[in-house]
Amino acid sequence: MTRAPLGVAIAALLVIAVLAIPVKQRCGAPGLSCASALDPQGNVHYYYEVEPLGVYLAEIITGSNIRFYYTSGEDLVRAR
Numbered sequence: 001m002t003r004a005p006l007g008v009a010i011a012a013l014l015v016i017a018v019l020a021i022p023v024k025q026r027c028g029a030p031g032l033s034c035a036s037a038l039d040p041q042g043n044v045h046y047y048y049e050v051e052p053l054g055v056y057l058a059e060i061i062t063g064s065n066i067r068f069y070y071t072s073g074e075d076l077v078r079a080r
Contacts, residue, residue: 019054022070029065030056043076 027034028049036045049069059066 019052019057021053022050023053023056024048024050025056025059026075028069028072029059031063032065038079042079044079046075046077048073048075 026046026048028047034047038044049072051066051069055066055068
């Protein structure tokens with residue numbers, strides 16, 4: 001009888017750990033566009049957020065940007 005609650009607790013912790021895995025999402029949410037114009041060096045700047053997998057999945061389902069993330073920044077991509 002004591003093994004079932006322990007198994008449920010371990011399974012719950014594993015689900016929480018998986019949903020907390022960091023995912024790098026360009027533009028903050030799926031489907032958004034955020035590219036800047038070319039800078040003088042010929043680079044395009046893209047905003048990104050590193051957010052939990054659970055937040056990323058919730059953004060896909062709701063179609064909106066949830067402002068909860070671990071960190072954010074800007075990627076530089078060389079224009080071709």
